[in-house]
Amino acid sequence: MFQLLQIELYKIFRRPRTYISFAAITALIGIIQLGLLRDGTAYVEFMMTNVMQTFSFDGKILNGYLVCYVLLQLLLVHVPLLIALVAADMVSGEANMGTLRLLLTKPFSRTEFLLAKFMASAIYTFLLLVWIAFLALFVSMFMFGTDDMVIQKTNYIVQLPVQDVFWRYTGAFCFAFLAMLTVSALGFFLSLFAENSIGPIVTTMSVIIFFTILSTMSIPLFQKIQPFLFTTHMVNWKEFFDPKVNADNAIIIGSIQKPGRIITSSLVLVAHVVGFVVASIVLFRKKDILS
Amino acid sequence: MIKVSNLTKQYKRNTAVSDLSFTVNQGDVYGFLGQNGAGKSTTIRMLLTLITPTSGNIEIFGMNLQENRTDILRQIGAVVEKPDVYKYLSAYENVSLFARMSGIKVSDKLIKNQLEVVGLADRSKDIVTTFSQGMKQRLGIAIALVHNPKLIILDEPTNGLDPQGIADVRNLILSLSNEMGKTVVVSSHLLSEIEQVASRLLIIDKGKKLVEGSTQELLDPAQTMIELDTADNIAALDKLAQSEWATALQPERNGKLLLKMHKNNIPELHKGLVALDIAVISLQPRHSLEDYFLQITTTNQHVPTFAN
Numbered sequence: 001m002f003q004l005l006q007i008e009l010y011k012i013f014r015r016p017r018t019y020i021s022f023a024a025i026t027a028l029i030g031i032i033q034l035g036l037l038r039d040g041t042a043y044v045e046f047m048m049t050n051v052m053q054t055f056s057f058d059g060k061i062l063n064g065y066l067v068c069y070v071l072l073q074l075l076l077v078h079v080p081l082l083i084a085l086v087a088a089d090m091v092s093g094e095a096n097m098g099t100l101r102l103l104l105t106k107p108f109s110r111t112e113f114l115l116a117k118f119m120a121s122a123i124y125t126f127l128l129l130v131w132i133a134f135l136a137l138f139v140s141m142f143m144f145g146t147d148d149m150v151i152q153k154t155n156y157i158v159q160l161p162v163q164d165v166f167w168r169y170t171g172a173f174c175f176a177f178l179a180m181l182t183v184s185a186l187g188f189f190l191s192l193f194a195e196n197s198i199g200p201i202v203t204t205m206s207v208i209i210f211f212t213i214l215s216t217m218s219i220p221l222f223q224k225i226q227p228f229l230f231t232t233h234m235v236n237w238k239e240f241f242d243p244k245v246n247a248d249n250a251i252i253i254g255s256i257q258k259p260g261r262i263i264t265s266s267l268v269l270v271a272h273v274v275g276f277v278v279a280s281i282v283l284f285r286k287k288d289i290l291s
Numbered sequence: 292m293i294k295v296s297n298l299t300k301q302y303k304r305n306t307a308v309s310d311l312s313f314t315v316n317q318g319d320v321y322g323f324l325g326q327n328g329a330g331k332s333t334t335i336r337m338l339l340t341l342i343t344p345t346s347g348n349i350e351i352f353g354m355n356l357q358e359n360r361t362d363i364l365r366q367i368g369a370v371v372e373k374p375d376v377y378k379y380l381s382a383y384e385n386v387s388l389f390a391r392m393s394g395i396k397v398s399d400k401l402i403k404n405q406l407e408v409v410g411l412a413d414r415s416k417d418i419v420t421t422f423s424q425g426m427k428q429r430l431g432i433a434i435a436l437v438h439n440p441k442l443i444i445l446d447e448p449t450n451g452l453d454p455q456g457i458a459d460v461r462n463l464i465l466s467l468s469n470e471m472g473k474t475v476v477v478s479s480h481l482l483s484e485i486e487q488v489a490s491r492l493l494i495i496d497k498g499k500k501l502v503e504g505s506t507q508e509l510l511d512p513a514q515t516m517i518e519l520d521t522a523d524n525i526a527a528l529d530k531l532a533q534s535e536w537a538t539a540l541q542p543e544r545n546g547k548l549l550l551k552m553h554k555n556n557i558p559e560l561h562k563g564l565v566a567l568d569i570a571v572i573s574l575q576p577r578h579s580l581e582d583y584f585l586q587i588t589t590t591n592q593h594v595p596t597f598a599n
Binding site: 003004007010016097102103104105106107109288 | 336339342343360361362364365369370371372374376377378379380389391392393394431
């Protein structure tokens with residue numbers, strides 16, 4: 001199994017396509033960071049016009065922590081496509097190349113084969129998020145410095161003390177990994193049914209777009225199914241940046257206002273991952289390889 | 292080595308393989324013949340667990356295939372249809388990667404030796420996208436052999452090869468069998484190639500076995516078919532039916548008379564036809580595998596199965 005996993009990772013990282021995701025992330029984040037470095041103050045003033053009229057802030061509002069938050073809001077919508085590029089190719093790509101039939105004549109079970117492939121795509125997802133974290137958080141901290149993090153929510157603003165931010169990002173990135181792993185598992189599952197990767201990639205993205213629309217529309221019919229859609233839960237990484245406040249409306253350091261929401265969402269996402277992987281194994285074990 | 296019993300594969304309305312039974316003995320070069328769509332690839336895929344049979348049983352190395360899949364596959368090397376490999380990797384990397392998947396200890400020497408055997412040693416570092424179809428075919432064979440399997444299954448191994456490449460594969464199959472004692476199952480549409488390498492043959496059509504036996508038996512000179520065309524075939528048939536040649540007569544094919552006899556008797560037949568006053572237009576002995584194959588696949592006449 002470990003041998004198979006090593007081989008799958010070797011194959012993933014020998015393919016030029018794999019590096020498209022890393023290059024795209026680097027280019028996107030780099031351009032946004034350069035833009036904010038040049039005109040970031042004006043951008044922040046524009047975004048927080050109403051708040052600025054009521055409050056005055058000491059220190060740097062435009063700091064590395066805020067830049068990372070802005071980047072994550074922008075990127076986590078698009079990263080699923082980059083995840084799907086690899087995950088949805090895991091089995092369909094082998095069928096397309098014709099290597100699937102050769103692979104499955106080797107002495108390991110189909111379950112081992114699929115688990116090794118899924119674990120490899122999970123590691124790829126993890127590394128992509130580590131890369132995003134490095135660029136969006138650490139490089140932004142280096143470029144913009146650190147200070148209290150001020151973020152504007154729908155009806156209020158939150159000012160997180162500088163010493164209370166880093167752990168929240170750690171939690172948010174762990175949660176984002178779970179969300180992206182769900183996308184990866186979906187793409188992986190769909191890749192069983194195709195003999196080239198275009199179909200599963202497009203289908204994965206279509207499912208995400210369709211579910212996201214259902215997740216965000218406040219229509220009673222949709223609201224009934226929203227708790228069961230993984231897209232409803234994928235955005236809950238933001239809960240890490242919503243702290244509890246005490247009676248004086250001051251932030252309680254190290255707190256999260258609704259930890260139950262994060263736990264519930266995590267469980268729903270884990271259930272989706274397990275469901276997609278188990279369904280993949282059950283179907284693939286019975287599948288006739290005709291490619 | 293392989294014992295297949297009553298194997299059937301049914302797809303909704305189409306029966307790809309029907310009640311197929313055959314036996315491959317240790318050391319055989321077993322030729323697997325059939326027209327396109329006859330069920331050769333489906334059968335080979337069932338032997339390699341790529342397709343699950345609807346019914347029937349497969350035993351390989353004395354073990355049930357479904358129950359001992361991993362143990363059996365460890366001792367099999369295969370090329371299934373096209374020898375597709377990872378095009379973005381080099382020949383060396385491909386052989387190394389599939390060798391590791393086969394569960395063997397991989398050494399630089401082993402990989403290089405294998406590439407040497409198939410004549411790709413000087414291209415070992417080149418990525419496969421630069422390879423011709425023939426080179427890919429040879430690389431596929433290197434991958435099939437690298438873990439030193441007891442049983443080698445080659446599905447159309449000469450596809451895309453030039454005459455020299457075909458001869459190389461033929462010699463390789465012969466040396467695998469004669470020098471290394473391997474058992475080889477080989478399917479091909481190049482009947483003359485199969486004829487030169489196979490010790491035993493299975494011919495299937497529409498998923499059913501037509502004939503199984505040793506090449507020697509199937510191409511026995513005593514079984515030579517004579518295709519006879521005369522000025523009046525109906526009258527000739529009457530005359531022959533009442534002559535000493537009556538026992539040699541076979542069901543007619545393509546409007547021509549057919550006789551089965553030892554090839555040494557052909558001069559006597561000539562004399563007999565003259566004596567019977569039959570005006571011969573053509574008399575053609577049919578003795579190659581291709582003739583035999585066409586004979587039994589283009590008629591509905593089932594030829595009796597020869598002894599194993």
